[in-house]
Amino acid sequence: MSAELLAARGISVRFGRLNVLVDLDLTVYRGELLGIIGPNGAGKSTLLSVLGGTTSPQDGRIVLDGVDITSRRSSWRSRQGIATSYQIPRPFLGMTVYENALVAARFAGNLRGREAQQSAVEAISLANLEQFADVQAKDLRLLDRKRLEVARALASKPRLLLLDEIAGGLTESEVPELLALVRGVLDAGVTVVWIEHVVHALLSVATRMICLTYGSILAEGDPHDVMESPAVRQVYLGIEPDDDVLGLDGADQK
């Protein structure tokens, strides 16, 4: 079995005259958590939607586990194991947590009967939502709706989970609970690609990191090395090479 789960090659996306992704190559390795950061408008969400199949690139190829999926729709990709969770959860509000997970297992995962039921139960358990299984989604607080969003994705039995800014809107005290869930997903053997602006959250779980800017990869590698790269600090954090962010220059002045 190859270490590569997904390979995107030469991906270009243009919206009118705007080049959003430019001849981009991306490899996702089995079992990793690949974090993607970058300034607003860098093309991160577009990249995720290209992988998930909701945006078609003008150029490029995407291969999942040796199978060319470039021309496959998002519904086909979800049945083949690519699931996405978005920043703003969109569960069926009038359905219970269990019903939401079951619908995802059946329609996104194409599972039937007991297999669908079992997958829904396992996903709810992994998302730590058992106590809310019979609660309607509309009655959940934001953190639990986010858990449900991830549970719905897990119920389809993904090989690759795409997370689009799922920490957005949470309080600082809620972020660790979300991180525990993401760690559980990784431990369950699901490969994860996570776009996030809450960088400290991403840094605590990412095994590899990419910084995108203007639709191209600016830096790639060990998460802390990427964050410390002068180019990333300049483009993403707005810290110029000469900036004395720690106040060291003044330390010796009397």
Ligand SMILES: Nc1ncnc2c1ncn2[C@@H]1O[C@H](COP(=O)(O)OP(=O)(O)OP(=O)(O)O)[C@@H](O)[C@H]1O
């Ligand atoms: N469907 C679309 N039609 C036209 N332009 C689009 C479309 N989707 C995205 N864009 C533009 O493409 C660029 C990249 O958007 P994208 O959402 O991928 O960036 P991002 O890196 O995810 O940004 P953010 O961090 O703000 O979410 C932006 O300029 C955006 O306005």
